Amino acid sequence: MVDVPYDATTEIPPAEVAEVELYHPTSWWTRYVFSQDAKVIAIQYSLTASAIGLVALVLSWLMRLQLGFPGTFSFIDANQYLQFITMHGMIMVIYLLTALFLGGFGNYLIPLMVGARDMVFPYVNMLSYWVYLLAVVVLASTFFVPGGPTGAGWTLYPPQAILSGTPGQDWGIVLMLSSLILFIIGFTMGGLNYVVTVLQARTRGMTLMRLPLTVWGIFTATIMALLAFPALFVASVMMLFDRLLGTSFFMPALVEMGQQMKYGGGSPILFQHLFWFFGHPEVYIVALPAFGIVSDLISTHARKNIFGYRMMVWAIVAIGALSFIVWAHHMYVSGMHPHFGFFFATTTLIIAIPTAIKVYNWVLTLWRGDIHLTVPMLFALGFIITFVNGGLTGLFLGNVVVDVPLSDTMFVVAHFHMVMGVAPIMVVLGAIYHWYPKVTGRMLNDALGKFHFWVTFLGAYLIFFPMHYLGLLGVPRRYHDIGEVAFVPPSAHTLNAFITVVALTVGFAQMVFLFNLVWSLFKGRHSGGNPWRATTLEWQTPETPPGHGNWGKELPVVYRWAYDYSVPGAKEDFIPQNQPPATRALQGAAP
Amino acid sequence: MAETTLTDTVESPERIAGWRGIAADWSSDQRAFKNVSWGKAMMWIFLLSDTFIFSCFLLSYMTARMSTTVPWPNPSEVFALNIAGRHIPLILIAIMTFILISSSGTMAMAVNFGYRRDRVKTAVLMLVTAAFGATFVGMQAFEWTKLIMEGVRPWENPWGAAQFGSSFFMITGFHGTHVTIGVIFLIAIARKVWRGDFDVARRGFFTSRKGHYEIVEIMGLYWHFVDLVWVFIFAFFYLW
Numbered sequence: 132m133v134d135v136p137y138d139a140t141t142e143i144p145p146a147e148v149a150e151v152e153l154y155h156p157t158s159w160w161t162r163y164v165f166s167q168d169a170k171v172i173a174i175q176y177s178l179t180a181s182a183i184g185l186v187a188l189v190l191s192w193l194m195r196l197q198l199g200f201p202g203t204f205s206f207i208d209a210n211q212y213l214q215f216i217t218m219h220g221m222i223m224v225i226y227l228l229t230a231l232f233l234g235g236f237g238n239y240l241i242p243l244m245v246g247a248r249d250m251v252f253p254y255v256n257m258l259s260y261w262v263y264l265l266a267v268v269v270l271a272s273t274f275f276v277p278g279g280p281t282g283a284g285w286t287l288y289p290p291q292a293i294l295s296g297t298p299g300q301d302w303g304i305v306l307m308l309s310s311l312i313l314f315i316i317g318f319t320m321g322g323l324n325y326v327v328t329v330l331q332a333r334t335r336g337m338t339l340m341r342l343p344l345t346v347w348g349i350f351t352a353t354i355m356a357l358l359a360f361p362a363l364f365v366a367s368v369m370m371l372f373d374r375l376l377g378t379s380f381f382m383p384a385l386v387e388m389g390q391q392m393k394y395g396g397g398s399p400i401l402f403q404h405l406f407w408f409f410g411h412p413e414v415y416i417v418a419l420p421a422f423g424i425v426s427d428l429i430s431t432h433a434r435k436n437i438f439g440y441r442m443m444v445w446a447i448v449a450i451g452a453l454s455f456i457v458w459a460h461h462m463y464v465s466g467m468h469p470h471f472g473f474f475f476a477t478t479t480l481i482i483a484i485p486t487a488i489k490v491y492n493w494v495l496t497l498w499r500g501d502i503h504l505t506v507p508m509l510f511a512l513g514f515i516i517t518f519v520n521g522g523l524t525g526l527f528l529g530n531v532v533v534d535v536p537l538s539d540t541m542f543v544v545a546h547f548h549m550v551m552g553v554a555p556i557m558v559v560l561g562a563i564y565h566w567y568p569k570v571t572g573r574m575l576n577d578a579l580g581k582f583h584f585w586v587t588f589l590g591a592y593l594i595f596f597p598m599h600y601l602g603l604l605g606v607p608r609r610y611h612d613i614g615e616v617a618f619v620p621p622s623a624h625t626l627n628a629f630i631t632v633v634a635l636t637v638g639f640a641q642m643v644f645l646f647n648l649v650w651s652l653f654k655g656r657h658s659g660g661n662p663w664r665a666t667t668l669e670w671q672t673p674e675t676p677p678g679h680g681n682w683g684k685e686l687p688v689v690y691r692w693a694y695d696y697s698v699p700g701a702k703e704d705f706i707p708q709n710q711p712p713a714t715r716a717l718q719g720a721a722p
Numbered sequence: 723m724a725e726t727t728l729t730d731t732v733e734s735p736e737r738i739a740g741w742r743g744i745a746a747d748w749s750s751d752q753r754a755f756k757n758v759s760w761g762k763a764m765m766w767i768f769l770l771s772d773t774f775i776f777s778c779f780l781l782s783y784m785t786a787r788m789s790t791t792v793p794w795p796n797p798s799e800v801f802a803l804n805i806a807g808r809h810i811p812l813i814l815i816a817i818m819t820f821i822l823i824s825s826s827g828t829m830a831m832a833v834n835f836g837y838r839r840d841r842v843k844t845a846v847l848m849l850v851t852a853a854f855g856a857t858f859v860g861m862q863a864f865e866w867t868k869l870i871m872e873g874v875r876p877w878e879n880p881w882g883a884a885q886f887g888s889s890f891f892m893i894t895g896f897h898g899t900h901v902t903i904g905v906i907f908l909i910a911i912a913r914k915v916w917r918g919d920f921d922v923a924r925r926g927f928f929t930s931r932k933g934h935y936e937i938v939e940i941m942g943l944y945w946h947f948v949d950l951v952w953v954f955i956f957a958f959f960y961l962w
Binding site for chain 1: 748749750751752753754755756758759760761763764767768770771772774775777778779782785786789790791792876877883884885887888892896928929930931932
């Protein structure tokens with residue numbers, strides 16, 4: 132399959148990079164709080180992201196309560212509803228998913244999977260987390276400032292985002308933009324670390340084409356984030372100036388309450404371009420790590436090598452590149468030259484090709500595999516189905532003529548929740564079940580896990596499938612209360628109430644999951660070092676959880692790709708990446 | 723050249739040239755860029771990201787300038803100075819540009835002496851670079867003051883499109899911040915060079931890692947980048 136630098140006979144050269152100087156913690160504070168160890172930083176990232184994610188989850192319950200039973204809950208007024216929508220979207224997309232995949236999984240898995248002792252610049256890595264935490268604190272503080280958080284929608288479109296009709300116009304929007312700027316600064320520090328670690332700090336024998344797909348996904352997503360976040364950074368700075376200094380970058384001449392405002396000459400469309408130049412790659416910043424992780428989960432739990440490894444890698448890279456030239460498909464209804472619509476619709480549909488390659492390869496990996504229906508595998512299967520589903524509705528929305536009537540309806544909400552909400556969350560959950568034993572040394576409870584999966588998976592479908600139908604009826608998104616409208620039949624209201632009940636049930640299942648996380652930490656079955664009998668390096672560490680410096684005295688040497696499962700003639704049905712070829716082992720020449 | 727070899731960039735003896743070499747490097751193990759240290763790789767990737775930030779700023783400014791319906795102030799008039807009774811357009815900017823480009827020259831010399839481990843010359847040249855940078859920022863402050871006295875504000879100006887002031891303060895301000903940060907780091911690293919930290923392998927206060935003279939070159943990468951960005955700002959903002 133892949134070229135093999137170190138086979139049975141070649142001599143293994145000395146490491147090109149001298150042994151790094153690790154920072155050795157001297158106290159409880161430097162070991163667990165201001166830690167420079169990527170594994171601790173990963174856990175800090177994950178806990179912070181999950182905590183703020185829980186806030187967003189609760190917000191979604193409140194929104195569903197309002198949508199399902201309008202008029203029943205007097206404490207949710209129209210302004211608050213908009214604030215909930217905004218904060219739910221922003222937190223889920225950026226502060227939860229981006230931070231969890233790159234800051235959480237990236238930090239934990241990259242050094243372990245490439246065979247490094249740590250990230251290349253641990254101090255900068257630590258700063259990254261603390262700046263991220265600051266961004267989260269600033270974001271959370273908007274709930275407590277006068278006027279509350281901004282209600283501009285997660286896209287923060289001007290001019291409405293900074294006009295007085297929008298809730299949170301005083302403080303909310305200012306803090307939101309500041310928080311985004313902080314997040315980007317923090318992310319950049321971490322992201323540079325991830326990229327350089329993958330490019331320049333791999334262990335002997337670990338070629339790029341031997342990297343587990345998890346690393347490929349996170350690596351490509353990080354590069355994309357480093358190139359896409361600048362647009363959001365610039366847009367945030369400019370909108371902050373519009374709001375605070377009275378500049379008119381995005382603000383056209385406006386009359387508000389019969390008064391001519393001081394703004395004039397700016398372009399709201401410019402903001403949309405900047406925002407979506409970030410916003411569309413952001414979808415894949417979340418999706419590519421999920422693609423990578425799910426590939427590894429499927430291969431491991433189906434005991435079969437990933438089908439078409441090279442194609443999987445190139446598909447990840449191609450999706451990453453293409454996603455930078457499709458952004459304006461979010462702006463079909465903003466008004467643009469038809470030729471642009473044609474261009475962006477074409478590029479959007481071209482993305483279906485590499486994506487379909489990936490889906491086919493996942494399915495072909497499963498084909499005649501020895502499938503173990505473990506909890507991580509269930510979530511991986513759930514991901515494939517959900518992702519295909521969300522991808523198919525993407526074909527509707529990618530076409531200009533179909534998008535225009537569907538735009539701003541519940542159909543869009545259903546589409547993006549399927550494709551970049553539920554699908555990546557499935558992977559996050561599956562990945563937690565998969566790597567929890569490595570992080571803690573204990574297995575998560577299986578029965579609770581299966582309960583969690585089935586409620587989440589079926590629930591997600593019961594929530595979002597009917598939403599497509601609501602969208603086709605023309606039920607608009609972002610409305611606090613639809614009221615009595617001729618085109619919305621009474622059955623739609625019943626459906627909304629049904630969705631709300633399911634959403635609360637799914638929310639309850641997540642509480643069971645949290646309980647499982649805590650309970651298993653103390654009472655879970657001991658896992659041993661490699662409970663899934665996986666090939667990748669992180670399962671071959673001398674200690675579980677991996678100790679300071681990951682590898683003990685000697686760095687591992689890699690002899691094979693990450694997917695040697697069920698190799699004919701092999702003693703076991705998996706061969707770890709660092710296991711030397713048979714002849715070498717006999718000679719005892721392994722270093 | 724023996725002294726320029728860094729401890730963590732051992733070059734393998736047989737390297738292939740050209741595209742085949744690049745392919746060989748990328749398909750090899752351990753490192754994709756064979757003679758590039760971690761710090762240098764990190765700085766290059768950061769600069770790539772920063773390029774996108776400045777590009778977004780400049781593109782936004784161009785959009786504003788091209789779509790405005792009110793006339794755009796004439797830069798050669800706005801940025802003219804009366805010196806000794808003569809009206810000279812763009813004179814201050816010309817001097818600022820000259821100073822910044824000169825600072826790139828002294829920076830390059832500092833890098834050269836850094837690799838020769840000439841402590842004193844390296845430190846002095848870095849401080850000269852920092853002084854040039856500080857002069858640049860000082861002149862920018864003068865320019866800002868002059869424009870503010872003439873009534874230019876981020877939200878309005880006496881001559882035309884309000885976006886002139888907004889873009890001007892935002893872009894030059896963001897670039898000036900980059901220069902200022904550069905000056906601070908130049909001074910900090912010059913102090914380390916002067917003290918001989920890199921000769922005695924003293925550990926950094928924050929990172930607790932040993933420093934290398936290579937940091938001078940990494941600093942240089944950043945400094946040249948800031949310079950290059952200025953050339954674009956100069957072309958697109960002042961000469962357009």
